[in-house]
Amino acid sequence: MTWNGRVVLLDASVIITLAETGSTDLLDSVRGGLVVPRAVKFEISKEPAKSALDTCIDEGNIVQTNILAWAGEEDKDKLVSDSATRLGNDPGSVIDTESKVPMIVNGDVALLTGAQLADECVVITDDKPLRQACKSISIPVSGTIGVLVRAVETRDIEPDAAKETLYAMDEVGARLSASLVKRAERLIDDAAD
Known part of the structure; x- marks a missing residue:
C-alpha cells in the first residue's frame, strides 16, 4: 500500500481519548495520512468520539478504509491469520x-494487518497487546501521549495547554x-525546547 508517504493507522483508544478531551x-x-480501518470505526459508538471521528472523515482529515482491500488475494488469509494469532x-x-x-x-487485527501491508507506517494506539504485537514485528508504534508531544513539537499547542490536556486525559x-x-x-518540556 502506497500513500504518498507514511500511513498513520489510528486505534479507537486514541480517538476516544482525544475526543473526550476536546483535542x-x-x-x-x-505527519502522514491518517487512516481508520472500518473495524475500528465500528468500535467507536459513543459520543463525543463517534461525532468527532465522523467529522474528521467528512472533512477528509481521516480516511476510513477496509484493510482487506489493501491485500492481494494471496496475502490476505496469511496476514489476517498471522495478525489474529499474534x-x-x-x-x-x-x-x-x-x-x-x-x-x-x-479493530486490533485490522490495524496490525494494515501495518504489515503499508510501505511506511506507524500505529497509534494505547492498547498494550497491540503495542506489543507491533513491536514484536518492528512496526513503529505511538500513543495518545505521542500525539500530544508531537503537537508541542510542531507548535500546534503550547506546553502548558498540553499538560492540561494530559491531566484531562487521565481524568477521562x-x-x-x-x-x-511525570x-x-x-x-512535553523537551518538545517545547
Missing part, C-alpha cells in the same frame, strides 16, 4: 464473510500512572 485537532500535527484471536473469527465486501471485524479514563504522567510532562 482531536491535535491529530493535524501528525493478538490472541481465533483467525477464523475475525473476518465477516457474510457482508457484500468481506472485512475484518476486530486513560488510566495514566503517576510515573507515566515522564509525559518531561517529554
